[in-house]
Amino acid sequence: MKIDCNVNIRHLTRVEGHGNINIKITGGKLEHAKWEVVETPRFFEAMLVGKRWENAPWISGRICGICSIGHTLASIRAIENAFGIIPTELTSKLRLLLKHMETLQSHILHLYFLSGPDFLNAGSVFPLIESHPDVVLRAAGMKLLANDLCDCVGGRRLHPTRTIVGGFTMLPEKAELKGFKDRLIKAKDDLISTADLFQTFSIPDFSRETEFVSLKGERNYPFIGGDLVSTDGVIKKEHEYKLMTNEHLVEQSTSKWSRLSRNSFAVGALARINNNFDLLHPIANEIALSFGLKPVNHNPYMNNIAQLVECVHVVMESADLIDEFLDTELGEPKQKVIPKSGTGVGAVEVPRGILYHCYEFDDTGHILKCDCVIPTSQNHANIQHDLEELAKQYAEIGRQDREIELLAEMLVRSYDPCISCSVH
Amino acid sequence: MAGDKAAKTYLGVPLFRPKVAFFELSSCEGCQLQIVNNEATLIDFFSLVEVVNFREAMTERSDNYDIAFVEGSITRSDERERLKKIRANAKILVALGSCACFGGVNQLKNRFDQAWVKNEVYGNFPVETEAARPLEDVVKVDLNIFGCPVKKEEVEKIVINLALGKAIVHPKYPVCMECKANENICLFDLGEPCLGPVTRGGCDSWCPNSKFGCWGCRGPAEDANIEQMKFIMKEYGFSEEVMLDRLECFGGFKTYAEEFRKSLPTVVTPSRKLFGTPPLKIRGGRGSYDSGEKDK
Ligand code: SF4
Ligand code: SF4
Ligand code: SF4
Numbered sequence: 055m056k057i058d059c060n061v062n063i064r065h066l067t068r069v070e071g072h073g074n075i076n077i078k079i080t081g082g083k084l085e086h087a088k089w090e091v092v093e094t095p096r097f098f099e100a101m102l103v104g105k106r107w108e109n110a111p112w113i114s115g116r117i118c119g120i121c122s123i124g125h126t127l128a129s130i131r132a133i134e135n136a137f138g139i140i141p142t143e144l145t146s147k148l149r150l151l152l153k154h155m156e157t158l159q160s161h162i163l164h165l166y167f168l169s170g171p172d173f174l175n176a177g178s179v180f181p182l183i184e185s186h187p188d189v190v191l192r193a194a195g196m197k198l199l200a201n202d203l204c205d206c207v208g209g210r211r212l213h214p215t216r217t218i219v220g221g222f223t224m225l226p227e228k229a230e231l232k233g234f235k236d237r238l239i240k241a242k243d244d245l246i247s248t249a250d251l252f253q254t255f256s257i258p259d260f261s262r263e264t265e266f267v268s269l270k271g272e273r274n275y276p277f278i279g280g281d282l283v284s285t286d287g288v289i290k291k292e293h294e295y296k297l298m299t300n301e302h303l304v305e306q307s308t309s310k311w312s313r314l315s316r317n318s319f320a321v322g323a324l325a326r327i328n329n330n331f332d333l334l335h336p337i338a339n340e341i342a343l344s345f346g347l348k349p350v351n352h353n354p355y356m357n358n359i360a361q362l363v364e365c366v367h368v369v370m371e372s373a374d375l376i377d378e379f380l381d382t383e384l385g386e387p388k389q390k391v392i393p394k395s396g397t398g399v400g401a402v403e404v405p406r407g408i409l410y411h412c413y414e415f416d417d418t419g420h421i422l423k424c425d426c427v428i429p430t431s432q433n434h435a436n437i438q439h440d441l442e443e444l445a446k447q448y449a450e451i452g453r454q455d456r457e458i459e460l461l462a463e464m465l466v467r468s469y470d471p472c473i474s475c476s477v478h
Numbered sequence: 479m480a481g482d483k484a485a486k487t488y489l490g491v492p493l494f495r496p497k498v499a500f501f502e503l504s505s506c507e508g509c510q511l512q513i514v515n516n517e518a519t520l521i522d523f524f525s526l527v528e529v530v531n532f533r534e535a536m537t538e539r540s541d542n543y544d545i546a547f548v549e550g551s552i553t554r555s556d557e558r559e560r561l562k563k564i565r566a567n568a569k570i571l572v573a574l575g576s577c578a579c580f581g582g583v584n585q586l587k588n589r590f591d592q593a594w595v596k597n598e599v600y601g602n603f604p605v606e607t608e609a610a611r612p613l614e615d616v617v618k619v620d621l622n623i624f625g626c627p628v629k630k631e632e633v634e635k636i637v638i639n640l641a642l643g644k645a646i647v648h649p650k651y652p653v654c655m656e657c658k659a660n661e662n663i664c665l666f667d668l669g670e671p672c673l674g675p676v677t678r679g680g681c682d683s684w685c686p687n688s689k690f691g692c693w694g695c696r697g698p699a700e701d702a703n704i705e706q707m708k709f710i711m712k713e714y715g716f717s718e719e720v721m722l723d724r725l726e727c728f729g730g731f732k733t734y735a736e737e738f739r740k741s742l743p744t745v746v747t748p749s750r751k752l753f754g755t756p757p758l759k760i761r762g763g764r765g766s767y768d769s770g771e772k773d774k
Pocket of ligand 3: 653677692
């Protein structure tokens, strides 16, 4: 029986941003298991103070390169809510399409390039280019589709240029969008092959009961705005987000932590599915069930599978959104914006979970106060508790250091943490 | 193995396959992502260079590299030390993106006093931060690649030229030139402001192509005439603040922006209800709130 374990990972790789894992077990007893966030904070909430409303989506999108579309949309929604602007149906649909493609590109990046190599026993995607070229090409094809469609709708795949308060600066050409239909159908087939590949992976069998927080869908699987819900039965309005997040500071981290009914909760693909399973597209639903994923699932490693299921959902729904766009008579792409004093909140489901932007404006539309709550910071406490439990369980059954280290790394990667944005 | 020569050719010329490493300081990692996001040519690109350090994409790490691409600005003392080590290891150090070249959006916090900045976000909780600075404030930078984000086509071209040992030349002309070549309707005629006339080209008028005015992310073009730009803005009825917002957004126009801000009058804000934070005293126009403490 193994009684000592010492895991010390500085700057965990294949995650976005900087984080450390420290686990120490002596004589069979857990001394500590720590998830430390060491990213340098960038102070966006201070930067925006004093700026006119127009600056907010453009600047706050720069909180994160991977979910810049999500940040831009959350910022726009907060401003529109503060000014009393209701987006047109066309605007809402195009925003959703754009959001879906960000979800697809981010999930594919995570599944194939960040977490995938663990399951294929590789240190990165680079050796896989030689050993599994078909797999890498398939992933690249899907990412390219998502990015091309983002370019088409948002003007740019990263830090979009067409998304503004009130709508879009311009609309995509119908003919151009139509061309994406076939590629989406092909992506569905590629995702089914991806599911076959993931069926061959062994997902660690580990569970720890926790609470899951996400947007609450009414008729559709939720991505932009609406009520907030948790698997412990809490329901709140969008503007009451602070009652959901309860941010606080802890010593081991430059990122704020969150709690709700328990000492931690989780957000992300698994949380969305745990709360909105019945609203998934039927094909996505079927794939979830083929992996034994149904609510409420408490295995954090299953977040990988949840992301895969969401890829299928967004691809299917995007094909429908394009059809609807083609049938719509296109009008003005944007509404006039009249600033007014007040506070507005925008909640958006970004790839890693629910994101909130909140601004207070004076009557000229200048930002007096700004608050952003990032999915990964909501997850930090939950990651910490998972690590403790994981180390305890595996030390008890006498696993080797290297094995525990790998499982710990995989655990953190499963959450797909976006650390630089969690400290923004 | 230090760069296996003649392994690859480009247009018949044998390429030196440099070892490249990627690093990030305070950034959104978007510039690195632009490179990974290059699925159409990603595999070709990675055959041109040998990636030895790319934390976001790989587990292996190495300190043996020829070219270091560094993204982000310096906002903490440990970042300064890291950068110096990178400089010592690298033959060529490249500042990747506007955060690294000018401070990027990060430098917007430099409008404030840093104690106020910390308090606004973290209250009394101790956090370390300093005014955001570009790489060349701390080390010698061999090459700047501008943009927020960088344009992947430009990065590829630069990497090929580095591998071929050719000189890198940045465009001297403004975004406006590219915009006109792209036959866009000028945004001023659509009632939107644009910084294209004074901003360095090279992005192929990325934003105006989407009917979105330029915010100057690539810094000033050679011979940028800021007074003329102010005049155009005024002619079309845009306030000085609209112009200042754009000039100071990415740090490329730092000297002009700072002077400009100083010329604006002082404003006082109403009290802030959200989280019951205190009202602010503003110096030099709305663009530069200050803690107000010093003025009491
Ligand atoms: S320059 Fe822009 S895109 Fe690049 S790292 Fe900085 S904020 Fe991100
Ligand atoms: S839109 Fe901007 S870049 Fe284009 S011509 Fe007008 S001022 Fe120049
Ligand atoms: S148009 Fe202006 S803001 Fe846009 S990418 Fe080019 S230089 Fe940057």
